[in-house]
Amino acid sequence: MSNPNAITPDVVPAAPSDFIRDIVAAHVAENKYPRIHTRFPPEPNGYLHIGHAKSICLNFGIAREFGGICNLRMDDTNPTKEDIEYVESIQADVNWLISAWADDQLGLKLKGKTPEIVTVNGQPDFYLPAVVGQPAKSTTGSGSAPAPAMEPFYASDYFDQLYAYAVELIKRGKAYVCDLTPEETDEYRRHGKASPFRDRSPAENLDWFIRMKNGEFSDGSRVVRAKITVDSPNIWLRDPLIYRIKHADHHHTGATWRIYPMYDFAHCLSDYIEGITHSICTLEFEVHRPLYDWILEALGLPRPLPHQYEFARLSLGYTVMSKRKLMQLVDEKLVTGWDDPRMPTISGIRRRGVTPEALRKFAYHIGITKYNGITDVSVLEHAIRDDLNQRSLRRLAVLQPVKVIITNYPAGQVEELDATNNPEDPHAGKRKVPFARELFIERDDFAEVPPPKFFRLKPGGEVRLKYAYIIKCEEVIKDSSGHVVELHCTADLESKTGGATSARKVKGTIHWVSAAHSVDAEVRLYDRLFTVAEPDADGDFKQHLNPNSLEVITAKCEPALKDALPEARYQFERLAYFSLDPDSRPGRLVFNRTITLKDTWSKEVKKG
């Protein structure tokens, strides 16, 4: 078995329904587009987080439900904030999340490919069609030629075309070069006042623009503005900026450009160039939509225009989501990095042991609306537990060990007992677990003074050792400070599975490991990063960091865990779900706790 828990439970829920999918479905019904084409357009200025996962699942989900394509595109028009590190992490995260689910919908392009000039209705047009899915095999037949390298789309691959579009706008008298300072621009726009440069002639504007492109002017000295209105109630229609000067090198285009397009200009045209039909973004872009439409219409483009639709971004309880704040946590070393398992980043969630199926299931459960709510973490946690319950291999491990000696069990004797790998999956089979005279059990599973309804081990009481015997606690050994160090028990030697008294009812069943056979593992117990549901609420989110969000312990594990695999998921029975951390080395196991099992007992205890 290459993947020990690659069961295929029903992890792909039925396609959800929401207002955006309703719109797409209507467009499909009326044959509005030859094919549905969405895109996921992150700016490579940070790592992707679970909010992006929502958007990825939406965009790729629509593509797969309607037989379309979803392009991965770097929205990289601001070189001073972006970096290749982020480009790479974004690709890895997207691939991980859609792998074996929407691979067939992933729109990529050949490396280095830029838009083609085509003629549509007698009009020149820029178009860069997507290549779908994974790189094609070498077509030479010799096997020596490398497969064509594929890469995501980059808005920066369209800088030539975007420049040409800006020139066209200028020629049409619909854009002009403005020499106002940033402060003046702000002031004029605020008061709905026309720029004194608003009525320069197209020829003059073109001349200035070319000189801007040639790098003749300093940053901030001039911009290109769309000529729309000076006093629209929508600020984004008050002659918005479409090009600015930045003497900065770009991670993808190098030192080629000294001017860079603004988001509003680049995004709608990038969508158009790629043949996007449905451009889905978050609510804060709602007021930009008229500008999105204006630019495309002002250019008189020959192909069907894309349209923008907005939905509410994800807010999750007990975490922060803004890139700025996540960056702060990383920079100030409040976490170990972007992929710290406590981070809401996709890479952190992945390292924590969550599967892409669980994340997708979560994304489908929360729905898509225009309402800004805060999703309860319990929804995420439920999706994770549900997924892990179905796929995890069960193992016995003791986190806080206390020694147990079975006084009527012969020293030196060892039995190999059968244990079920996954009761949810009959195909997962069984394994052997060694049983011997000296064991470890969980400290919490013994109480000298048991609270009401405690049905684990107590003095004079009986408990079932999972897969083994019923034992009775005969004697409690303590050290000089009164700390319990050892429990002397007797076993009902007929009570083993299949034995004469195996059917005896005892209320509790606990987990255990043989002391001599156990293997040590570093176990990282993660908890939520913040102590309050809304860390942002009062402005200082760092104040609410959970000081106990990570506890590192050494656990006693059953020997089968020596062969733990990085891609596998484990449930340490009665405790939690775990997976191997990349820090693991041969002979040195490191497990991350993904999430605890639901614990109604601790709730019971709290109630008193």
Place this chain on the structure above:
RNA sequence: UGCCCGAUGGUGUAACGGUAGCACAACAGACUCUGAAUCUGUUUGUCAUGGUUCAAAUCCAUGUCGGGCAACCA
């Protein structure tokens, strides 16, 4: 302040003029060699006020509350 958007149990969502449903959470019980899972049941809701209509969560008006925008960021 101006403009835009939104409001359905504790939370997130469905109902598209005709029985307010689902999920999570919570609570109670059943089952259990995992106090998990599973199963059964229960509690809790249409922001307010008017209007249109045989009928309003749904349409209209006003108000209230919440969010967004007013970067040479995206």
